Amino acid sequence: MVQVEAHLFATFKAIAGKNKIILEVLPGQTIEDACFALLTSLPMLRSHWLDMNGQLQQYVHVYLNQSDSATLPNGMLTELQDGDILDFIPPVAGG
Amino acid sequence: MNLATVTQLQQSHHVIKEFKYALQPVVHGYANRTLHIQLDTNNMTIKPVDQKMKDTFTGGKGFCLWLLWNAISKDVKWNDNQNELVIAGGPIGGITAYPGSGKCTVVTLSPLTKSIIDSNGGGYFGPLLKFSGFDALEIQGKAKEDVVILIDGDTGTVKIEAAPLDEVNTHLLSKQLTDLYGGDTDKGRRAISVLSAGQAAEHIPMCGLNISYWDPRRQEIRIKQAARGGVGTVLRDKHIKAIVVKYSEAGGDSNGVANMDLIRAAGKRINKEIADFDASQNDMRHYGTPYLIEIMNRFNILPVQNFRFGSDPEASKINGEVWKSMFDFRGPDGCWYGCSLQCAHGVPHYHLQSGPYKGEAVFVDGPEYESLGALGSNLGIFDPPAMLELCFYCDTYGIDTISVGNSIAFAFECYEKGILDKQKTGGLELTWGNAPVAFELLHQMARGEGFGVTVGQGVRAMKALFIEKYGADPQMLQDMGMEIKGLEISEYISRESLAQQGGYSMATKGPQHDEAWLIFMDMVHKQLPTFEAKAEALHYFPIWRTWFSLHGLCKLIWNDIIPVSNKTAKEPAKIPEHVENYCWLFEGLTGKKTSPEDLMWQSEKVYNFQRLFSARMGYGTRQHDYPPYRLIGPATVEEYENLTERYDTQLREVIGINPEGKSIQEKIFLTRQYREAQYEKLMDAVYLRRGWNKDGVPTQETLKRLGIDMPEALAVSAAHGG
Numbered sequence: 001m002v003q004v005e006a007h008l009f010a011t012f013k014a015i016a017g018k019n020k021i022i023l024e025v026l027p028g029q030t031i032e033d034a035c036f037a038l039l040t041s042l043p044m045l046r047s048h049w050l051d052m053n054g055q056l057q058q059y060v061h062v063y064l065n066q067s068d069s070a071t072l073p074n075g076m077l078t079e080l081q082d083g084d085i086l087d088f089i090p091p092v093a094g095g
Numbered sequence: 096m097n098l099a100t101v102t103q104l105q106q107s108h109h110v111i112k113e114f115k116y117a118l119q120p121v122v123h124g125y126a127n128r129t130l131h132i133q134l135d136t137n138n139m140t141i142k143p144v145d146q147k148m149k150d151t152f153t154g155g156k157g158f159c160l161w162l163l164w165n166a167i168s169k170d171v172k173w174n175d176n177q178n179e180l181v182i183a184g185g186p187i188g189g190i191t192a193y194p195g196s197g198k199c200t201v202v203t204l205s206p207l208t209k210s211i212i213d214s215n216g217g218g219y220f221g222p223l224l225k226f227s228g229f230d231a232l233e234i235q236g237k238a239k240e241d242v243v244i245l246i247d248g249d250t251g252t253v254k255i256e257a258a259p260l261d262e263v264n265t266h267l268l269s270k271q272l273t274d275l276y277g278g279d280t281d282k283g284r285r286a287i288s289v290l291s292a293g294q295a296a297e298h299i300p301m302c303g304l305n306i307s308y309w310d311p312r313r314q315e316i317r318i319k320q321a322a323r324g325g326v327g328t329v330l331r332d333k334h335i336k337a338i339v340v341k342y343s344e345a346g347g348d349s350n351g352v353a354n355m356d357l358i359r360a361a362g363k364r365i366n367k368e369i370a371d372f373d374a375s376q377n378d379m380r381h382y383g384t385p386y387l388i389e390i391m392n393r394f395n396i397l398p399v400q401n402f403r404f405g406s407d408p409e410a411s412k413i414n415g416e417v418w419k420s421m422f423d424f425r426g427p428d429g430c431w432y433g434c435s436l437q438c439a440h441g442v443p444h445y446h447l448q449s450g451p452y453k454g455e456a457v458f459v460d461g462p463e464y465e466s467l468g469a470l471g472s473n474l475g476i477f478d479p480p481a482m483l484e485l486c487f488y489c490d491t492y493g494i495d496t497i498s499v500g501n502s503i504a505f506a507f508e509c510y511e512k513g514i515l516d517k518q519k520t521g522g523l524e525l526t527w528g529n530a531p532v533a534f535e536l537l538h539q540m541a542r543g544e545g546f547g548v549t550v551g552q553g554v555r556a557m558k559a560l561f562i563e564k565y566g567a568d569p570q571m572l573q574d575m576g577m578e579i580k581g582l583e584i585s586e587y588i589s590r591e592s593l594a595q596q597g598g599y600s601m602a603t604k605g606p607q608h609d610e611a612w613l614i615f616m617d618m619v620h621k622q623l624p625t626f627e628a629k630a631e632a633l634h635y636f637p638i639w640r641t642w643f644s645l646h647g648l649c650k651l652i653w654n655d656i657i658p659v660s661n662k663t664a665k666e667p668a669k670i671p672e673h674v675e676n677y678c679w680l681f682e683g684l685t686g687k688k689t690s691p692e693d694l695m696w697q698s699e700k701v702y703n704f705q706r707l708f709s710a711r712m713g714y715g716t717r718q719h720d721y722p723p724y725r726l727i728g729p730a731t732v733e734e735y736e737n738l739t740e741r742y743d744t745q746l747r748e749v750i751g752i753n754p755e756g757k758s759i760q761e762k763i764f765l766t767r768q769y770r771e772a773q774y775e776k777l778m779d780a781v782y783l784r785r786g787w788n789k790d791g792v793p794t795q796e797t798l799k800r801l802g803i804d805m806p807e808a809l810a811v812s813a814a815h816g817g
């Protein structure tokens with residue numbers, strides 16, 4: 001199994017009631033898979049994170065080792081490695 | 096504490112001058128006139144607002160700039176009789192069907208930057224001023240004694256009243272005047288908004304204005320700030336204790352709109368979005384802006400110890416949830432009617448630990464993210480009660496939290512580096528995390544004595560003083576003094592975002608996040624990979640963000656809630672659905688078909704006009720657009736060593752230099768050479784995109800294209816090679 005540490009920030013942390021969770025995914029599984037694994041462990045986030053079609057809302061920003069998943073060549077389909085850190089952060093507008 | 100009672104205030108307030116004017120309704124968002132008060136002669140005049148003024152300057156900040164341009168000559172200093180304090184809401188301002196419509200903008204010649212400053216804040220003043228009959232208020236000259244100015248839109252009366260017994264500090268003065276003019280009913284008090292500064296504004300140039308409104312649920316005076324650039328210092332320099340506006344009949348139809356259905360449609364759409372998604376996104380209704388602390392800390396962009404570092408393990412002590420647990424949720428937290436995002440929280444029953452009100456229980460508005468960054472992490476203070484103490488006293492004394500936070504941080508670092516010592520500070524130990532010393536500095540600023548007054552002059556003045564008096568190294572102070580154009584930098588570390596460096600440094604008034612906040616787009620989401628993309632963003636976003644202050648609107652409603660449609664938007668960073676809402680608002684207001692390009696057009700004129708105005712006053716050119724090096728890269732060994740791996744990797748992979756075997760000093764030098772050259776290139780690209788010449792001044796062609804080609808404007812451009 002591949003172990004990944006997921007960190008939750010701000011509103012997401014408040015909804016989940018915790019700021020960190022260890023996820024175990026199968027070798028070859030992706031960021032997207034980890035998101036759904038996390039929702040299985042923390043179901044209180046489901047109504048906040050998923051749209052009517054069961055897709056992740058676009059305002060759920062996921063960062064792999066501090067890089068925005070949207071900027072990675074394979075995006076949410078990037079395969080996870082043991083020890084990766086995923087950050088889940090609500091949209092940040094600033095100012 | 097013995098405060099004057101309402102009866103005593105009534106008896107002491109003798110009317111110096113009374114002026115009657117005809118009441119008339121607002122039509123399509125405009126009162127169609129402005130009020131000019133000449134305080135040294137007590138003369139009051141009404142000026143008409145014609146269609147050309149509306150077409151060219153739109154309103155709000157645009158009107159303020161145009162009125163000030165006509166009022167002052169190029170040699171005027173901030174404390175000359177000729178300088179004006181100009182205040183305006185805006186045409187859309189005051190709408191209650193759409194959230195975030197109660198802002199006003201203040202424009203003046205700044206005592207801090209010496210150039211043109213604009214600062215905006217919430218509260219009721221802007222809408223009530225317009226409903227009382229004026230799109231803008233100009234105050235010129237200085238009163239001979241301390242006065243309160245009352246604009247009574249119920250009776251059509253303006254009064255200048257001597258105010259000898261009124262307090263100066265905001266939390267007391269706002270209450271006194273709300274009771275005096277609003278009586279003892281909620282309806283009466285909600286009709287009042289008080290604009291005031293505080294004691295420190297009599298001594299230091301970094302004081303802002305507090306804008307009040309009555310909170311009937313909590314039976315409290317609430318305040319928002321137009322904090323930046325010394326607008327409050329100008330108020331007190333004019334011997335004004337407060338400006339009060341009174342209007343009792345504010346309602347959903349007070350703006351005289353052309354098509355209320357269209358405005359309601361926009362309001363319905365945004366309010367549903369906020370209701371559906373705020374709790375899942377930033378939950379502004381419970382956290383307000385402090386939610387940003389932990390996120391900035393995570394991305395290493397939270398200023399710590401005078402912007403040297405970007406995170407601190409102790410930051411969690413001032414996180415959003417800490418404040419949520421203290422906020423008072425007894426009533427709604429909108430700073431104008433109809434704001435459903437309601438981020439204007441406050442902490443009740445805080446017992447003050449120091450100063451003239453020690454032991455008293457007070458209501459503290461905020462704190463906001465910027466104040467937590469400036470007075471918390473940037474000073475190494477992570478103690479929530481200390482934050483409340485500092486925020487409360489900054490507000491009531493009228494001190495800008497960003498400017499004072501960065502100034503104290505600069506002094507702390509100078510103390511650490513041995514430039515200052517106990518003898519020079521009057522016995523104060525300026526050490527990181529020393530909250531009692533920070534309290535004392537604020538009290539000294541208010542009393543006008545001690546080392547606090549030196550700190551209160553701001554970073555730029557301290558740099559000059561410490562070089563001259565203590566022989567400090569000018570380069571070192573320049574690198575670590577977190578100000579640009581004399582204005583202290585707001586609370587984000589931009590070292591890894593070239594676009595944000597430009598956003599701060601090329602902002603005409605000075606480095607304020609409300610004009611350009613591109614740090615996430617650039618550094619995190621990597622949406623601006625080229626110079627052209629950065630220049631385009633530094634063209635679009637500052638102009639777009641300026642648009643809000645033309646209309647008296649709050650920007651948070653634009654970008655602190657994200658609509659579902661953003662998923663498929665071509666340019667999600669612009670939040671097209673919300674831009675469409677704003678088109679509907681302006682179209683609903685005026686009846687004129689309005690496109691996103693029309694909104695940008697309104698703003699581009701004003702944006703360029705402000706730049707030109709600054710050039711006319713001797714600023715607003717390339718030489719003023721340079722940041723301290725700490726904003727661009729690691730300025731000291733400790734900063735480099737804090738992130739050695741990052742900087743070494745950049746040397747190797749981006750700059751093409753092998754860091755092996757090089758000393759830290761060499762690596763700092765090579766990094767600096769590269770980063771400063773990048774910044775120069777960015778300036779060229781941005782100026783070109785904005786239609787400015789190499790000196791950063793709008794060209795005559797640009798002025799003509801925008802229709803701001805008045806002869807004097809063209810002459811200013813020509814004088815700068817435009």
Ligand code: SF4
Pocket residue numbers: 194195196197217428429430431434435436437438439649650651652
């Ligand atoms: S979002 Fe906050 S600052 Fe903006 S208008 Fe509403 S309460 Fe005021």
